[in-house]
Amino acid sequence: MIKAGIIGATGYAGQELIRLLYHHKSVEMVYLSSHSYEGQNLSDVYPNFTGIFDTKLVNMNADQMADDCDVIFFALPHGLAANQISEKLLNKVKIIDLGADFRLKDKEVYESWYKVKHPTPQFIEEAVYGLCELNREEIKKARIVANPGCYTTCSITSIAPLAGSNLIDLESIIIDAKSGVSGAGRSLSPGTHYPEANDSFKAYGVGSHRHTPEIEQELSIIAGKDIVLSFTPHLVPMNRGILTTAYASLTTDVNSEKLVNLYKNYYKNDKFIRIYSDGSLPETRFVRNSNYIDIGIKTDPRTNRVIIVGTIDNLIKGAAGQAVQNMNIMFDQREDEGINALPTVL
């Protein structure tokens, strides 16, 4: 059994992780740590766990857990995981960080977008960016995996097959992204107060959302040159789901079918990525409550652009599910163990 600790257990990503790990055949959760709810039962915060899995919440840091754990998941706001990392810790346990601290390879970029000083920059280089389908081999050997952001997972996988292809103008990429409200987390705010989010739609963080440099970093690696792109997030009145609509100018004459085949081939070994064909397009409900990424591709001969529509469940492939997938890869489990649930279309 893999012994797991979770720090930040009562955030939305944390509780989703608990739910997934509960169904995982080879995992035992030994510590659930919550700063805010120490001493309470998990079911006091999330009554859905009542009578099924109802551990008492502790308030522990990674060092305190390390001797009893094989893996520690951090599900904390940025800045709170990095300062717990040390060589001593990494000699004892594997780390999967669902936060942003180790995603950006350039410390200056991190500090500029996140407006904080990185406390442990010495570990940035070795941390592996945990987008499983792209970095599977490095993840296997990693001590620290930086689990990608929700928007970024959907955006990067939507564009990756084209980024290194010479088929698109790399300066023309625009990603118009839409997320359900759970993506904003459990913290209360006027913008996520039900009457002000329901039956309405808005853009936010235009030109300034922190997932932008993360998307650019990974696509630049694939392209082999620096990519700068536009990324605009929007808030959708729904709980779960991200849909990204990506645009790029084609540099050559190519039709939808050819690109569909290119995508299918690119992801041919990736169970969790499904490429739509025959002009059909994904909807967020087709991946709801699952670890799948669904992608549809259309070329528009009128404008000579390609439009790629990608969807994920932001809490699963966009957070907890991908964390479990990373754990499976790191601990030599079946990659889909614990995360192979069919999407619930209703």
Added chain:
Amino acid sequence: MIKAGIIGATGYAGQELIRLLYHHKSVEMVYLSSHSYEGQNLSDVYPNFTGIFDTKLVNMNADQMADDCDVIFFALPHGLAANQISEKLLNKVKIIDLGADFRLKDKEVYESWYKVKHPTPQFIEEAVYGLCELNREEIKKARIVANPGCYTTCSITSIAPLAGSNLIDLESIIIDAKSGVSGAGRSLSPGTHYPEANDSFKAYGVGSHRHTPEIEQELSIIAGKDIVLSFTPHLVPMNRGILTTAYASLTTDVNSEKLVNLYKNYYKNDKFIRIYSDGSLPETRFVRNSNYIDIGIKTDPRTNRVIIVGTIDNLIKGAAGQAVQNMNIMFDQREDEGINALPTVL
């Protein structure tokens, strides 16, 4: 492996059943029958199944399936299952009917509420009412199980512990029920057109909903005398979930705590029924996507009434999940096999 056929595979209950059976360790789905989508793939109708479980839909009746199946699930509108039942069929396969044809033990009552003639009344008596927690022993031996309605499952289990208790006035029972829109099924109608259901709330079928006699029948059996009650359904702008608020006048001085204990004891062997204590109350999201029934009980000394709040996921414990639970009981499987998923609170 249990070989299963599903007739009515593309309705909402049918597709949910497929999803659950796909994850069941001991079931092989051999036929998915759909009158409307014959010849298409399941994923043409429900793209969430794409690349995972994507059988071709056939158009077969029960007789045509019987030789290859151990169990046949009917997920059809009332009247369409009963006329497929015969002694010959029952000698070959077990039947689990998610529709209404065999729920009511009195043929006259059925014909009066459903406005159709029952085609095969000779099988009504032997059919077992498949509310698993109440009729487990009979279900084990049944050839036909009549899977309960969604409202009824929630209503009956909410009141059952009191129905035979002498603690309430049996003439005083009122059930005010609320359901998500998936309960209305996949057929299009103005009342379930998004702009006319969203951000609005209504009652319907006041005094005339067909689940009324079903609730009365089962509670009357428990009480040992005829119960007539008020049942009012309402439509909630959400996809899944039923919540019933039941009222009854107390005949004696009893407090919430005592009733909570009575309920806990009554359901002590029933994993899927959770009784809330300390004044907390269930919400539909605490059972979402799960087979659980959550029940909260409060007495009101001012009015000398007890108020019982029950919740289920209408598509799971209210339909497909209970059907799987019935199958598990009939085929000597673990009762929770394939339906033990934790609720998704988001």
Added chain:
Amino acid sequence: MIKAGIIGATGYAGQELIRLLYHHKSVEMVYLSSHSYEGQNLSDVYPNFTGIFDTKLVNMNADQMADDCDVIFFALPHGLAANQISEKLLNKVKIIDLGADFRLKDKEVYESWYKVKHPTPQFIEEAVYGLCELNREEIKKARIVANPGCYTTCSITSIAPLAGSNLIDLESIIIDAKSGVSGAGRSLSPGTHYPEANDSFKAYGVGSHRHTPEIEQELSIIAGKDIVLSFTPHLVPMNRGILTTAYASLTTDVNSEKLVNLYKNYYKNDKFIRIYSDGSLPETRFVRNSNYIDIGIKTDPRTNRVIIVGTIDNLIKGAAGQAVQNMNIMFDQREDEGINALPTVL
């Protein structure tokens, strides 16, 4: 022109009141007071007012406004209006209190349900309960009008015609009420955080909601004897609207049609109350954004009960609209001036 001041301008009831008064032909809003947003413009808090009506918010109490106002609206949490009332104030301005401080005629009942000491009980008696359709004549002469609660407006008008009729057993009344989330106001809370309210349904305040004594008080006055009833509120995932389903046992043989006529006659002079006939029932969207109360009545011969379904827009007839209606009555305006907008069905 009637000069109006609003205290608590940036709560949900306050902003709705501003919106209605802006369109009122004979009102000039001279002060908008907000404790939290003093010095900001109204449009900083509610951008919908941008460029149309964009007064600067002040932080003033009633005494400071009195010399410049004909009427002051309080839209504050309970306890915060009552301590501003004085004989001196009432000699200068009329008061319409959208809060609870002067609704309950029995000081003990107020203090018991609201858990605070009433600071100015000497004004309780003269305050008029501002349910316009019931107390129109007293409102005309009132110095203080206690604007009713949202649930209570819908509940009382649904039952009033029967309360004094001898047709129902007054001990049998049960009101099962459902409200949109704006009823919980603008204060942030986990239960109104979008992901925890959306696509879910719950009961709350079972047996303990503060609107209970208010409903009982008014119905008791009509009945001429003390009524004790059950009231259970629920939260619906929608913004606006209240629907109440009321149950009572009939003491005599009477059909729906006869009761519909009784209701139509009872409210024959009340433009804003619409009685449904021919078995049709109201939905919250049929009164959305309007001051109407829609009521449907059905008798159930099986149980010998009557079921009354009432609906209002909680922010209009349940708060700001009724406040304007009260002002119109007090200042001898057309009763529907400023509040005669047609409901928006979409």
Added chain:
Amino acid sequence: MIKAGIIGATGYAGQELIRLLYHHKSVEMVYLSSHSYEGQNLSDVYPNFTGIFDTKLVNMNADQMADDCDVIFFALPHGLAANQISEKLLNKVKIIDLGADFRLKDKEVYESWYKVKHPTPQFIEEAVYGLCELNREEIKKARIVANPGCYTTCSITSIAPLAGSNLIDLESIIIDAKSGVSGAGRSLSPGTHYPEANDSFKAYGVGSHRHTPEIEQELSIIAGKDIVLSFTPHLVPMNRGILTTAYASLTTDVNSEKLVNLYKNYYKNDKFIRIYSDGSLPETRFVRNSNYIDIGIKTDPRTNRVIIVGTIDNLIKGAAGQAVQNMNIMFDQREDEGINALPTVL
């Protein structure tokens, strides 16, 4: 009084038009025509009108109405208005067509995108494209006004100030548009069935939506050269509202503030267009139930693009409200008469 007839009165645009005209001081609705509901009362279809405005629906064409009307509104699917237009008709009444038949100036373009033959192409030229803020003077004299589409109104006004400015690369325009479900109209379809639209998000009509040529046509006129652009609509789980996120590459160094000023100046005489400043952005709820267009503009120095976020209420400024505004202009009324309601933020 302006005497008005409405053909297609029971569609979503039609009923909204009735609601607006009911509150218009100078309009009398003399005929409400509905093919589907002839002989019924308006309130049988839309109970919100009960007891307020409850005309009997007729089934009449424009010729039958012409002698009694000053203006006829068509609110019909494309193809059904054009064949009712004749010189004889236009000599009697003004026509405002909410459908698509006279929006596109090039008959071939119309026939190519709409797949029908235009029955009365001789009137295309004289028809005025009724985007009030752009074509006010022509509208004053028009006999036929082609009321713009919902997406197009929002898209064109978002980009118009830049289209003729030399500040953007006209080949770089991308419009990513999102609409509430009422935009799909009252016809039932699986994609607008509540359980399949709720809590989900999707793109549709990628590269092929019929509003594309309409947007291109109007922006090309402003630019003085042919514009070809990308337009991608999406469906948002909400009733009302459109938000468009438009992208264009800047050809020069310009900041947000300068563009905000350019927009404010461009629309300085247009009450219904509000330009946001100081980095704030519109949300659909800020224009809900109103005729306003709200626009926010941001430049992104990293990518050298401008992002323009526009919002309207699709049923009002996107359909019925603009139709009333056109009527006001044609009949020399105050331009905002009947459509000056404040947005409802909740």
